[in-house]
Amino acid sequence: MSGTSLDGVDAVLLDAAAAPRVLASLHHPFDEPLRRELLALNAPGDNEIDRCARLGNELARRYAAAVGELLRSSGRQAAEIRAIGCHGQTVRHRPDRGYTLQIGNAALLAELAGIAVVADFRARDIAAGGQGAPLAPAFHATLFRHRSENRAVVNLGGIANVTRLPIEGTVLGFDCGPGNCLLDLWAAKHLGKRYDDNGEWAAGGTLLPALLGRLREEPFFAAPPPKSTGRDLFNQAWLAARLRNEEPRAVQATLLELTARCVADACKGAARVIACGGGTQNVALMRRIAALLEGVPVESSAAHGLDPSLVEAAAFAWLAERSLNSAPGNLAEVTGARGPRVLGAIYPK
Numbered sequence: 145m146s147g148t149s150l151d152g153v154d155a156v157l158l159d160a161a162a163a164p165r166v167l168a169s170l171h172h173p174f175d176e177p178l179r180r181e182l183l184a185l186n187a188p189g190d191n192e193i194d195r196c197a198r199l200g201n202e203l204a205r206r207y208a209a210a211v212g213e214l215l216r217s218s219g220r221q222a223a224e225i226r227a228i229g230c231h232g233q234t235v236r237h238r239p240d241r242g243y244t245l246q247i248g249n250a251a252l253l254a255e256l257a258g259i260a261v262v263a264d265f266r267a268r269d270i271a272a273g274g275q276g277a278p279l280a281p282a283f284h285a286t287l288f289r290h291r292s293e294n295r296a297v298v299n300l301g302g303i304a305n306v307t308r309l310p311i312e313g314t315v316l317g318f319d320c321g322p323g324n325c326l327l328d329l330w331a332a333k334h335l336g337k338r339y340d341d342n343g344e345w346a347a348g349g350t351l352l353p354a355l356l357g358r359l360r361e362e363p364f365f366a367a368p369p370p371k372s373t374g375r376d377l378f379n380q381a382w383l384a385a386r387l388r389n390e391e392p393r394a395v396q397a398t399l400l401e402l403t404a405r406c407v408a409d410a411c412k413g414a415a416r417v418i419a420c421g422g423g424t425q426n427v428a429l430m431r432r433i434a435a436l437l438e439g440v441p442v443e444s445s446a447a448h449g450l451d452p453s454l455v456e457a458a459a460f461a462w463l464a465e466r467s468l469n470s471a472p473g474n475l476a477e478v479t480g481a482r483g484p485r486v487l488g489a490i491y492p493k
């Protein structure tokens with residue numbers, strides 16, 4: 145898995161039995177040149193086809209290296225692994241135009257790893273009229289649904305998505321807005337760091353109500369689900385168009401409040417919130433979400449048996465298993481697709 149944050153590759157070895165279990169994991173950060181090229185490809189530019197193809201090859205090599213190291217560290221052989229579930233790197237997400245694009249050459253990955261690969265999970269859902277996202281809700285339901293407690297799961301990645309797990313009835317889920325992506329780009333610009341460590345810079349800033357108001361006018365926030373988004377919307381240009389020369393630290397505090405409010409609004413009514421993704425490391429953000437939810441426990445997924453940084457990667461391993469078993473991976477009520485669909489393309493060993 146490599147997500148919108150462009151922070152790197154998360155790899156897990158998953159036992160995808162009835163109660164999925166992570167057996168081993170690792171994180172390989174992206175180096176700065178790769179990160180910059182990926183970020184650039186998220187916006188229109190020159191010679192995109194060639195850049196996309198070459199970066200797809202480079203990603204396949206990075207993914208293969210992560211798989212190789214995971215096997216070595218866990219003492220496993222490639223032959224013991226049924227498949228690699230490879231999300232790829234999103235460079236465009238435009239369900240409104242009927243497409244989404246995750247790059248990472250799956251054929252090359254299968255060749256390098258000597259393991260079957262399941263990739264391109266989102267396209268089929270979009271072909272069936274859905275958003276192609278979020279796809280983690282079925283996995284969240286498998287892991288975290290509770291018989292007698294109405295729960296919400298929030299993934300604080302570059303974009304934040306929320307899964308609603310009612311005691312009975314339909315599971316809901318949607319992207320609620322930016323997670324870390326705006327916080328990260330503002331921290332990069334003003335601190336020269338990839339992220340605001342623990343949210344400490346934001347925590348010392350003054351909230352700017354007028355700016356928050358302008359940010360929250362974005363129609364995406366008020367739109368009903370199904371909905372999904374990405375860097376196509378929440379990017380440097382989106383933020384710049386709403387700024388009026390405010391003090392940088394106060395902007396960071398306000399961006400944190402924006403993420404916290406989007407998440408809290410999406411979790412209203414839940415008796416417990418389970419959080420995953422790198423944003424769970426942002427102490428100030430987690431505190432603010434909990435404060436807005438007044439008394440509702442907001443916990444890391446670690447308290448429920450899975451490290452928060454591994455949930456998304458585990459979800460795509462689990463989805464790969466579903467694909468290989470010809471079982472649907474999407475929840476049509478979540479994505480808006482015409483029905484359940486078997487997701488992904490299989491590249492045999």
Ligand SMILES: Nc1ncnc2c1ncn2[C@@H]1O[C@H](COP(=O)(O)OP(=O)(O)O)[C@@H](O)[C@H]1O
Nearest residue numbers: 147148149301302324339341342421422423425
């Ligand atoms: N110590 C930390 N303090 C604040 N934010 C953090 C910290 N560690 C990780 N993060 C955030 O988590 C992000 C990575 O989260 P991740 O779940 O991998 O997102 P994605 O799925 O979009 O790649 C980083 O870009 C950063 O914003």
Ligand SMILES: [Mg+2]
Nearest residue numbers: 147149151152
């Ligand atoms: Mg990541």
